[in-house]
Amino acid sequence: MIDALGRPQSLLLLGGTSDIALATAEAYAAAGPGLRVALAARPSADRDAAVTRLEAAGCTVRALDFDAREPDTHAAVVEAAAQDGDVDLAVVAFGLLGDQEQAWTDVAAARALAEVNYVGAVTVGVALGDLVRRQGHGVVVALSSVAGERPRRSNFVYGSTKAGMDAFYTGLGEALRPLGGRVVVVRPGFVRSKMTEGLDAAPLATTPEGVAEAIVKAVTGGSEQVWVPGAMRGVMSGLRHLPRGVFRRLPV
Amino acid sequence: MSRETLHGWGRTSPTPADVHRPAGLDELRSSVTTSGARGVLVRGLGRSYGDAAQNAGGDVLDLTGWTRILDLDVAAATVTVESGASLDALMRAVLPFGLWLPVIPGTRQVTVGGAIAADVHGKNHHVRGSFGDHVVSMDVLLASGDVVTVAPDGPDAELFWATVGGMGLTGVVLRATVALKRVESSFFLVDTDRVPNLDGLLTSLSEGDSRYEYSVAWFDTATTGASMGRAVVTRGDQAPRDALPEADRPGALSMSDRTLATVPFSFPNGVVNRFTARAFNALWYAKAPRHRHGELQNLTQFFHPLDVVADWNRVYGSAGFCQYQFVVPFGEEAAFRTAVGMIAESDHVSSLNVLKRFGAGNRGLLSFPTEGWTLAVDLPVRRGLDALLRDLDAVVLDAGGRLYLAKDSRADAATIARMYPRLDAFAAVRDRVDPDRRFRSDLARRLDL
Ligand SMILES: Cc1cc2nc3c(=O)[nH]c(=O)nc-3n(C[C@H](O)[C@H](O)[C@H](O)COP(=O)(O)OP(=O)(O)OC[C@H]3O[C@@H](n4cnc5c(N)ncnc54)[C@H](O)[C@@H]3O)c2cc1C
Ligand SMILES: NC(=O)c1ccc[n+]([C@@H]2O[C@H](COP(=O)([O-])OP(=O)(O)OC[C@H]3O[C@@H](n4cnc5c(N)ncnc54)[C@H](OP(=O)(O)O)[C@@H]3O)[C@@H](O)[C@H]2O)c1
Numbered sequence A: 001m002i003d004a005l006g007r008p009q010s011l012l013l014l015g016g017t018s019d020i021a022l023a024t025a026e027a028y029a030a031a032g033p034g035l036r037v038a039l040a041a042r043p044s045a046d047r048d049a050a051v052t053r054l055e056a057a058g059c060t061v062r063a064l065d066f067d068a069r070e071p072d073t074h075a076a077v078v079e080a081a082a083q084d085g086d087v088d089l090a091v092v093a094f095g096l097l098g099d100q101e102q103a104w105t106d107v108a109a110a111r112a113l114a115e116v117n118y119v120g121a122v123t124v125g126v127a128l129g130d131l132v133r134r135q136g137h138g139v140v141v142a143l144s145s146v147a148g149e150r151p152r153r154s155n156f157v158y159g160s161t162k163a164g165m166d167a168f169y170t171g172l173g174e175a176l177r178p179l180g181g182r183v184v185v186v187r188p189g190f191v192r193s194k195m196t197e198g199l200d201a202a203p204l205a206t207t208p209e210g211v212a213e214a215i216v217k218a219v220t221g222g223s224e225q226v227w228v229p230g231a232m233r234g235v236m237s238g239l240r241h242l243p244r245g246v247f248r249r250l251p252v
Numbered sequence B: 001m002s003r004e005t006l007h008g009w010g011r012t013s014p015t016p017a018d019v020h021r022p023a024g025l026d027e028l029r030s031s032v033t034t035s036g037a038r039g040v041l042v043r044g045l046g047r048s049y050g051d052a053a054q055n056a057g058g059d060v061l062d063l064t065g066w067t068r069i070l071d072l073d074v075a076a077a078t079v080t081v082e083s084g085a086s087l088d089a090l091m092r093a094v095l096p097f098g099l100w101l102p103v104i105p106g107t108r109q110v111t112v113g114g115a116i117a118a119d120v121h122g123k124n125h126h127v128r129g130s131f132g133d134h135v136v137s138m139d140v141l142l143a144s145g146d147v148v149t150v151a152p153d154g155p156d157a158e159l160f161w162a163t164v165g166g167m168g169l170t171g172v173v174l175r176a177t178v179a180l181k182r183v184e185s186s187f188f189l190v191d192t193d194r195v196p197n198l199d200g201l202l203t204s205l206s207e208g209d210s211r212y213e214y215s216v217a218w219f220d221t222a223t224t225g226a227s228m229g230r231a232v233v234t235r236g237d238q239a240p241r242d243a244l245p246e247a248d249r250p251g252a253l254s255m256s257d258r259t260l261a262t263v264p265f266s267f268p269n270g271v272v273n274r275f276t277a278r279a280f281n282a283l284w285y286a287k288a289p290r291h292r293h294g295e296l297q298n299l300t301q302f303f304h305p306l307d308v309v310a311d312w313n314r315v316y317g318s319a320g321f322c323q324y325q326f327v328v329p330f331g332e333e334a335a336f337r338t339a340v341g342m343i344a345e346s347d348h349v350s351s352l353n354v355l356k357r358f359g360a361g362n363r364g365l366l367s368f369p370t371e372g373w374t375l376a377v378d379l380p381v382r383r384g385l386d387a388l389l390r391d392l393d394a395v396v397l398d399a400g401g402r403l404y405l406a407k408d409s410r411a412d413a414a415t416i417a418r419m420y421p422r423l424d425a426f427a428a429v430r431d432r433v434d435p436d437r438r439f440r441s442d443l444a445r446r447l448d449l
Helices: A019-030 A045-056 A071-081 A100-105 A107-135 A153-179 A208-221 A232-240 A244-249 B025-033 B087-097 B112-117 B157-163 B198-211 B246-251 B274-287 B299-303 B312-316 B333-345 B385-398 B413-419 B423-433 B442-446
Strands: A010-014 A036-041 A060-065 A089-092 A138-143 A181-188 A225-228 B002-006 B015-020 B040-043 B059-062 B069-073 B078-082 B135-141 B147-150 B172-179 B188-195 B214-219 B231-238 B291-297 B321-328 B353-358 B372-380
Touching: A010 A019, A010 A071, A019 A045, A019 A089, A019 A208, A036 A045, A036 A071, A045 A060, A060 A071, A071 A107, A089 A107, A100 A107, A100 A153, A107 A138, A107 A153, A107 A181, A138 A153, A138 A208, A153 A181, A181 A208, A181 A232, A208 A225, A225 A232, B025 B059, B025 B135, B025 B172, B069 B087, B078 B087, B087 B112, B112 B172, B135 B157, B147 B157, B157 B423, B188 B198, B188 B299, B198 B214, B198 B231, B198 B333, B198 B353, B231 B274, B321 B333, B321 B385, B333 B372, B333 B385, B372 B385, B385 B413
Parallel strands: A010 A036, A010 A089, A036 A060, A089 A138, A138 A181, A181 A225, B015 B059, B040 B059
Antiparallel strands: B002 B015, B069 B078, B078 B172, B135 B147, B135 B172, B188 B231, B188 B291, B214 B231, B214 B353, B321 B372, B353 B372
16 A cells, blocks of 8 residues: 555565666665566566665565557556555656657567557556555556657657657556556656666756656655656756647757 | 445545445355455444454445344343444443443444444543453354354353454454443533643653553654643543532433633634644634543543534645554653654654543553553645654554554554564454355555555
């Protein structure tokens, strides 16, 4: 259960090697003992390292095999996560940025982004929705992106998948509200994580820890959508309303 | 059956459940034996502060319609009552016969079932113990659908003492026979004393409590320094009939609420914040007489000054609040002082702070009261409260103390397990009477009970 002060007892990280997901788990682990974590990710040395990292933070961790591109397995993964008790908070953190020029010119690359970021997010979301409905409680944190708010020439394939998953999770939040659940849609700007390694940081860049802090605050405070950093909200609201001709010429 | 979102008195962590209002035993039994994967729980009047009376996604049985008094034996001073009756209704029913409830918590709007399940205590704990100490026997519906009668020293005394304080997790209390106390009036002779600081308070209570049946101190948690813990102590006893003015004697055994206007404070309107709460603390202290002895007060004045403010839990706003109540053993006054100091020096301010000396505890496996000092504070939910309460948990745990489950909404399982050493024995009883854990609550999930 998530207690009166917003602390969950158990987490499910989907995309358990994600820097943002791990920083979120660490933030909760720092707030008190006994955090259970189901860490769902593709088996790899990175996953082993992620398990070790959270154990060092005091969590009881269970690794689950999870591939976003195998949608037929998603219900079973979520079920397995709920085996030793309720899932209080699920973080949908898997995602692929890819090479953007390749993404709109190469079918396989475009499809990978669509399957991981959108199809996988939807099939996971359906399974989470079912779990939350049965539990009568639970919070789903969905990592969307400001890239989904207005498509840009520079990363519109990624942006389109995030726009789709953002819409899905926003709607899922409405569906789960009367059933005891809540969905928090998180829209970070540029985050310095392994996803953006080697890229030049955009203005208002933040860190996985910064996103984690915003997530904890949103879960505690009852918010349903947050931008990270908070100032991104105003920026995006402005950008969304710019005429296309102007937007096109912006260096974003 | 209807789907309803339930929360505790602190208005935190609401969850939905299918609420059943069974009309009779057969319907109740089938609700229990056919409950789904999320289990089932009884709820009383929802006066527990946290998540004790919630069962997310599962079934909840509302027995507040089960209020019949089945037998009142005036000669023996016992009453047998259905578990959904409120203590308020029960008190009104027995008072004309010169009978009185042995234990009354801070509100009478709790059910007999809730009073047993939380093994509630009142201002007379130091002499009378808790509610479970006065239950002569009770009928409990188990997960199997069987109804058993248990008594404190009967053949299944273990089940009795697991159910007293057991937070609804052993079965459904259907009815109970409770031993009553004889009184000549519903009024009290009350002594009020102002004490300038915490040490003075502890001394005053240690020395004076044994002379009174009822004793409690309201104290200031907002003031630091030399006046930290200054308090207003009210103590008293039931007034004999001839202590009442001649004109009031015929009505000595009626419930009189008529002097409400003289309740010594008015609650600040609107949101409770640091400033109003500080003002409230100062006001209550300043308004109390330095010493006033032998004042005649009615039940509401003496027991439930807050009941005159309807729905006062709403003043805290939508974020809700945490009630934090702990007890530490006698001899741990230093830890007690540390805890009070931590609250006073924090920027979290409580308006309602109650301090009391508990007498000996009972055999209830999860009963809260144990001999020592108990303190209850009400803290609005805000940033940083989690850290303060965690630090307090550590002090309480170190001192060999514990938190009250009926008021908790945020402790963690490991801490509670160390505070309640008889938790294993409690689990063993449940293994026997409810091996599939049909009876479940949000509290039980949160604390791995
Ligand atoms: C203003 C205020 C002042 C208070 N002051 C005090 C005080 O001075 N001393 C004190 O001890 N407590 C105090 N309390 C707490 C309160 O007495 C307890 O929480 C009590 O259990 C509430 O009873 P309820 O009927 O509202 O039960 P609920 O809150 O509805 O349920 C509490 C627990 O009892 C169980 N339960 C209810 N009915 C049954 C049944 N028939 N069979 C089995 N289990 C059952 C539930 O499952 C749940 O676990 C106070 C509460 C408030 C709001
Ligand atoms: N970083 C940013 O600037 C930024 C900005 C806005 C939003 N976001 C979103 O935030 C989320 C977390 O990102 P992050 O910054 O923490 O980046 P990250 O560390 O790269 O995390 C993304 C994770 O997705 C996983 N993943 C990729 N394909 C997968 C698949 N097929 N199956 C299972 N897992 C797969 C990766 O796991 P493997 O170990 O298996 O590869 C990786 O750990 C993502 O959804 C991202 O889109 C990021």
